[in-house]
Amino acid sequence: xxxAALALLAALALAATARAAPGLETGIADDRVLLEHPENxxxxxxxWKAAGVDVVRIHARWTAxxxxxxxxxxxxxxxxSDPDDPHYDWVSLxxxxxxxxxxxxxxxxxxxxxxxxxxxxxxxxxxxRLRPDPARFAAFATAVAARYAAEVDxxxxxxxxxxxxxxxxxxxxxxxxxxxxxSPILYRALVRAAYPAIAAADPGAQILVGTLAPRxxxxxxxxxxxxxxxxxxxxxxxxxxxxxxxxxACAGFGVIPADGFSYHPHGVLLAPDEHAPNPDDAAxxxxxxxxxxxxxxxxxxxxxxxLGLYLTEFGYQTDPPDPIxxxxxxxxxxxxxxxxxxxxxxxxxxxxxxxxxRDEPVDDRGGASRFSKWQSGLLFADNRPKPALRQFPxxxxxxxxxxxxxxxxxxxxxxVAVRVERWLAGARAFHIVARLATRPDxxxxxxxxxxxxxxxxxxxxxxxxxxxxxxxxxxxRR
Numbered sequence: 001x002x003x004a005a006l007a008l009l010a011a012l013a014l015a016a017t018a019r020a021a022p023g024l025e026t027g028i029a030d031d032r033v034l035l036e037h038p039e040n041x042x043x044x045x046x047x048w049k050a051a052g053v054d055v056v057r058i059h060a061r062w063t064a065x066x067x068x069x070x071x072x073x074x075x076x077x078x079x080x081s082d083p084d085d086p087h088y089d090w091v092s093l094x095x096x097x098x099x100x101x102x103x104x105x106x107x108x109x110x111x112x113x114x115x116x117x118x119x120x121x122x123x124x125x126x127x128x129r130l131r132p133d134p135a136r137f138a139a140f141a142t143a144v145a146a147r148y149a150a151e152v153d154x155x156x157x158x159x160x161x162x163x164x165x166x167x168x169x170x171x172x173x174x175x176x177x178x179x180x181x182x183s184p185i186l187y188r189a190l191v192r193a194a195y196p197a198i199a200a201a202d203p204g205a206q207i208l209v210g211t212l213a214p215r216x217x218x219x220x221x222x223x224x225x226x227x228x229x230x231x232x233x234x235x236x237x238x239x240x241x242x243x244x245x246x247x248x249a250c251a252g253f254g255v256i257p258a259d260g261f262s263y264h265p266h267g268v269l270l271a272p273d274e275h276a277p278n279p280d281d282a283a284x285x286x287x288x289x290x291x292x293x294x295x296x297x298x299x300x301x302x303x304x305x306x307l308g309l310y311l312t313e314f315g316y317q318t319d320p321p322d323p324i325x326x327x328x329x330x331x332x333x334x335x336x337x338x339x340x341x342x343x344x345x346x347x348x349x350x351x352x353x354x355x356x357x358r359d360e361p362v363d364d365r366g367g368a369s370r371f372s373k374w375q376s377g378l379l380f381a382d383n384r385p386k387p388a389l390r391q392f393p394x395x396x397x398x399x400x401x402x403x404x405x406x407x408x409x410x411x412x413x414x415x416v417a418v419r420v421e422r423w424l425a426g427a428r429a430f431h432i433v434a435r436l437a438t439r440p441d442x443x444x445x446x447x448x449x450x451x452x453x454x455x456x457x458x459x460x461x462x463x464x465x466x467x468x469x470x471x472x473x474x475x476x477r478r
Contacts, residue, residue, distance in 0.1 A: 023441025027353030029057040052410025062115035069116035072123040080139035083147035108154035134193035145201035161187040164223040184234035195257040227280035236302035264313040315376030333387040337395035396470035412442035
């Protein structure tokens, strides 16, 4: 047994060498819990820490912090780049950052719109999402980074710029059905303005771009959601064949500053090993589409280096309550575990952030609009736990194709003792078949050699003399 254990540890060391990425960090994002319900936020934050969360994403939303959001001009005497300007309202964000940091977790701030109406280049149109002013957004980004430089070391620029709910217009249409991408051009200007502003206010901070939603539609109208890879090509000034474009809005194109790429690979009804039907969409099973496009852009000079991938928002909605875009709670639990394995196995992925902690309430309106909010929590809206909550601190997945059992003790820091247990048909109980130690990132791999139908689980001994047991996985060898 000792020889087998030593051989296994050696194999794990080789796996660690083969996987170029550092340990996969675990994140969570739920602004409704943090910002809208401060009276209960501390309890939730403490549970996040206990569940193994490393980092929390929080929106620093321009419209929620800046003054006079419905005015066509900012207030007299307002200095937008000064975080101490008395017109700013930082109360909710200050409280949220302090709670997360006080619980021992890191914060990544999404510096995002929409902004106040005066933040638009065309405020007379009455639409704060329409053509945000890069210079004014950069001033806000300066204020955010200067205020939180001591507490935050990662910033995301804007949220889901390929969605009309965050940025407009998505397309410029000469006539119905004849449209070209507009939001990537707007977003490129926002990045070029905000990146140096954040870097100057918080030197050494990591600044991510992208934060794209995983699905879109054909560009037949001005404000339909854009498919992420179509957006990315236009953002980096390449055509469909990934050849450089240097005319029109891409004339004089130069390197886009970025320290990493943020992406939201929600699968919706697609399992983690399934592919989005449209090649310009990309769910969790299509991360290769994203990295191949990013690498092609790097080769054409759009980025100065290959970018790591940060999955800063991800989840599966459940039915109940959502019968349209939800899967069963048991399926959610299994697919989240498999998705963690998919993310861990990809050497470019640095972060996997669960969205969200608790379901948003179902609307009182009738029809499908009742389910327009998100229902991807680990808890139902009434705080009842879903099966995924139990699995979240210790996701385990059985990869039948590669004949191995994978698991990760969260957070991914420190070596943890794990025992693998097996149950065979007719047996009265699970029996220990292996004892091993995790890699420093909290993960382990164990090769499978048993016959079809064996059931496995893993038990991890964590701090404080406690142990956690994974969900069982059945070996259906392919």
